[in-house]
Amino acid sequence: MSTFRNPVxxxxxSVYWRRRIVVGLAVLAVIVIVLLIFFQPKGSTPPADVKQTTPPPVATSNPSDACAPGVVDVLAATDKSTYASGENPRITLTLTNKGAVPCTINAGTTQQEYxxxxxxELYWDSKDCxxxxxxxxxxxxPNEPKSxxxxxxxxxxxxxxxxxxxKQVPSGGASYHLNITVGDLKSNDVQFILN
Known part of the structure; x- marks a missing residue:
């Protein structure tokens, strides 16, 4: 009768004992590999060909957060620098977020003033009436202008x-300046000529 100690x-x-040792070592190796996969030792160093880099910090923000002071650029513009007699200037406002994260600004007519x-002499103010x-x-x-x-x-x-x-304003080569504010933010100064 075959037993663990006396194989028949x-x-x-001795052949049976060698086979048992080989099988036992194989089972032990599998167990060690599984344990290493699930429980990696702390402080292990990566292979020499793997570069460890720390990712740069990512700026996070809630887009509904108000834009910080100095982050928004207000650009005033006219479609031409000189207008012929009878041509009316077309004015645009462009807002640009110069920061790194999205933000919100109140750009409604309650805040805009041209x-x-x-x-x-003040000739025209968009707030009048x-x-x-x-x-x-x-x-x-960030860096996506809205006009x-x-x-x-x-x-x-x-x-x-x-x-x-x-009343019509003076023309015939008269020089005018456009300035826009959005809340406390001020635009550049734009000069144009009316002929």
Missing amino acids: GPQPS KITSGS QKDAVDAPVILL TDPITWDRTRSSTTCDSTR
Whole structure:
């Protein structure tokens, strides 16, 4: 009768013992490999050909967070620098987030103000007689400019009294300046000529 200590078979008992040792070592190797996969030793060093790099920190933000001061660039523009007689200037506003994360700015008509001056005289102000001003929160993605639809200025003076008849402004080579504010943010100064 064959037992663990006394194997019975056509081969000598030493052959059976060697086979048992080989099988036992194979089972032990499999167990060690499985344990190493699931329980990697701490402080192990990676192979020499694998470079360990620390990823750069990623700036995170909630897009609904208000844009930080100094992050948004306000650009005023006219479609031409000189206008022929009878041509009306078309004005645009462009907002650009110069930061690294998306942010939100109120760019509604409650915050926008367009002013056209010549010398020290104010000729046109978009706030004069403005009706139905609204807030308009806008999400600005980093370095992706957002522009308004062009506004056409009809070369007339605005007034706080909301006169139905508005006077034409001087032309014939007169120089004017456009400036836009959005809340506390100020645009560049744009000069143009009316012939």
